[in-house]
Amino acid sequence: MSTHVRHPIWLPALRPADARTFASLYAVESFARATISSVIPIQAYEILHNERIVSILYTIVSLMGLSVTLFMPMLIRRFARRWVYTAGCVLLAIGSAFFVTHTLPGQIAGMLCRVMGASALSITLNLYIMDHIRKTDFMQAESLRMAWSMFAWTGGPTLGIFLYTHFGNYAAHGAVVVFAFALLCLFWFYRLSDNQSIRPGKSRPANPLANIGRFVKQPRLRLAWLIAFGRSCFWTTFFVYGPLFMVITGEGKLAGGLLVSAGNALLFVAIFWGRAGRRFGGRRVMTFAYFAMAAMLFAAGGIGEAAPLLTGALLLCGALFTIALDALGSTAFMRSVRSYEKAQMAAVYRTYLDFSELTPPLVYSVVLTFFGLGSVFVTLGILAAFCGFVTWRYLPKAF
Known part of the structure; x- marks a missing residue:
């Protein structure tokens, strides 16, 4: 009987997952989402x-x-992380198919698929990071991940607007399908292993409401959620109301795409913010970033439509400090x-993104009933100042 077994040569050669592994995955994912980040609000406004x-x-x-995010742990336990991540890639592509209809039902379905896909990708990627990266290296790994995504979030919005205005719906949303497929191939190439404590099984997972209760009872998790919520509200406002502001004030669609890009x-300064955090402490840097962001937003809101380009410049300054967060x-x-x-807890924590996409538009819809578009930035500035105070007051100095 032969004892010789032929093994594929390339399988053992793949290096273990590290910060660059997750940075590359996040970069490709960012291309899939950033390409139409400025197209979606403009398309919605046209409809x-x-x-x-x-x-x-x-x-x-x-x-x-939001409901999909809260039930994500149940899906992970039932189907394993790799399949949830795969579903996230597929949902991004399906969303693009709905967007090309350029109808209100298609717009809603496309936005919903995009939200669900982003939720699946975000939660599973964070779980992989916590499994493969040491706690002492989190700050370095996260800053590297943000820096690598710079290429996507810089060129993506402008690319999407260019394709949308010159070649139409199919070109802009077709690019998303290409990036989603590339992300799926890269993920399966890395062959990331699932944590055995979160393996699929027949046991019934905890009720999502019970997960929320356990999360809320832990002060540090509540604080972490608020920090993430505040900075995510800025990006929601920046991506949606930045392009809208440029279009409404007459600067044009391309100006909106250029502002976002x-x-x-x-984002490349994320590496330097990471170094600043290791040198001066995360608590000091995050507190400073929040207060500086608030100052820029108050100034942008005060100037408003009187000088659109100056307002855009102030929003860019606010983005600089948001990147620290x-x-x-x-x-x-x-x-x-x-x-x-x-x-x-990762699923509950991830709701900061859902709430940051839910709460600002809801609040702004009320504010815009009584005030001009500049009031949006003032409202966000108040939130940033509050988050800065809470961070300074309650985040341990050890961070």
Whole structure:
């Protein structure tokens, strides 16, 4: 009987997952999402012809996507992480198919698929990161991940607007399908292993409401959620109301795409913010970033439509400080969560993104009833100042 077994040569040669592995996955994912980040609000405005109704549309979609996020741990336990991640890639592609219809039902379905796909990708990727990266390296890994995504968030929005205005719906949303397929291939090439404590099985997972209760009872997790919520609200406002502001003030669609791309071009400074966090402490850097962001937003709101380009420049300055929170903010959660409930708490933590897409449009729809578009930035500035105070007051100095 032969004892010789032929093994594929390339399988053992693949290096273990590290910070660059997750940075590359996040970069390709960012291309899939960033390409139409400026197209979606403009397309919604073309369909609805009213910025207030656009805000309501975003509110409805975010509310529907929130329930999917809370049930994500059940899906992970039932189907394993790799299949949930795969489903996230597929949902991004399906969403593009709905967007090309350029109808209100298609717009809603496309936005919902996009929210569900982003939720699946975000939660599973965070779980993989916490499994493969040491806690002491979280700050470095997160800053690297943000920096690598710079290329996507810089060129993506402008590319999407260019394709949309020159070649139409199919070109812009077709690019998303290409990036989603590339992400799926890269993920399966890395062959990331699932944590055996979160393996699929027949046992019934905990009720999502019970997960929320356990999350809320832990002060550090609540604080981590608030930090993430505040900075995510900025990006929601920046991506949606930045392009709308440029279109409404007469600067044009391309100016809106350039504004978003310019803001994301600053993501390369995430590496420097990461170094600043290691040198001066995450608490000091995040507190400073929040207060500086608030100052820029108050100035942008005060100037408003009187000088659109100056307002855009102030929003870019606000983005510079928000990137510090992107680079450092998630470490507050990763260092605080207990290992045996990572999946459950990661799903609840991920709701900051859903609420940041849900709450601002809801609040702004009320504010815009009484005030001009500049009031959106003032409202966000108040939230940033509050988050800065809470971070300074309650985040341990050890961070």
